[in-house]
Amino acid sequence: GAGVSQSPSNKVTEKGKDVELRCDPISGHTALYWYRQSLGQGLEFLIYFQGNSAPDKSGLPSDRFSAERTGGSVSTLTIQRTQQEDSAVYLCASSPGQGAYGYTFGSGTRLTVV
C-alpha cells in the first residue's frame, strides 16, 4: 500500500482481556518495527522483524507481549491479560532496510485499558 496501515485506530479494553493490534507495512519493505508511545515517555522500542531472520524481541516489556509477522508482510502485536499500564499508542513502522534508511510510521493504535 501507499503507507503503513494500522488497525484498529482506537481500542478500549477491559483489564485482563487480550488484544491484537495489526500492522500492514509498505509493500516491499523488509523491516518492520513496533514501538510504544506513552505520555511523557517518548517512544519505546518493542520488537523488530527483518526479512526471514529471527526477530529482535529485546524491547518487549513482559511475556504478556508477543508479535508475529506472517509471510514477511502483515504483523500482529498481541498483549495478553492487559493491564492499565499497557495504555499507550502502539506505533508500527516499516523500512526498506535498516539503520540509515529511517522509518515510515503508521498512525498508531491508541489502546486504553479500563
Add this chain to the structure above:
Amino acid sequence: GNSVTQMEGPVTLSEEAFLTINCTYTATGYPSLFWYVQYPGEGLQLLLKATKADDKGSNKGFEATYRKETTSFHLEKGSVQVSDSAVYFCARSNQAGTALIFGKGTTLSVSS
C-alpha cells in the same frame, strides 16, 4: 548509557522567530541521526537525517548538522510558521542498526 536527550518543552515562539531544539546523544561508534515530526492528530514523519559526521540534513527550512565532537544534532529553522507547531523527536540508530532510539520529544507551539 546509550541515549538521546532533547531539550524539554514546550517551546513557545512567535511566528518568524528563530528556532533551535537541542539534541545530544551517547553512543558507541557513529550512529545515523534523525529528526522526526508529529503534527497534531498525525503519525510521526521523517523530517531529516544525517548518516555521518559533518553531514547536514535539511527539509522544509529545517536543518541539523551531525557534530561528532559535541555528539549533537541540534534542529534549527530561521523563521518558524504556525504550521510548524508539532512535537519533534530526535533519534539515533542503535549499534546493530536494528532500531531507532528516540528522545522524549519537544513540543513546539508557534503563535501568530
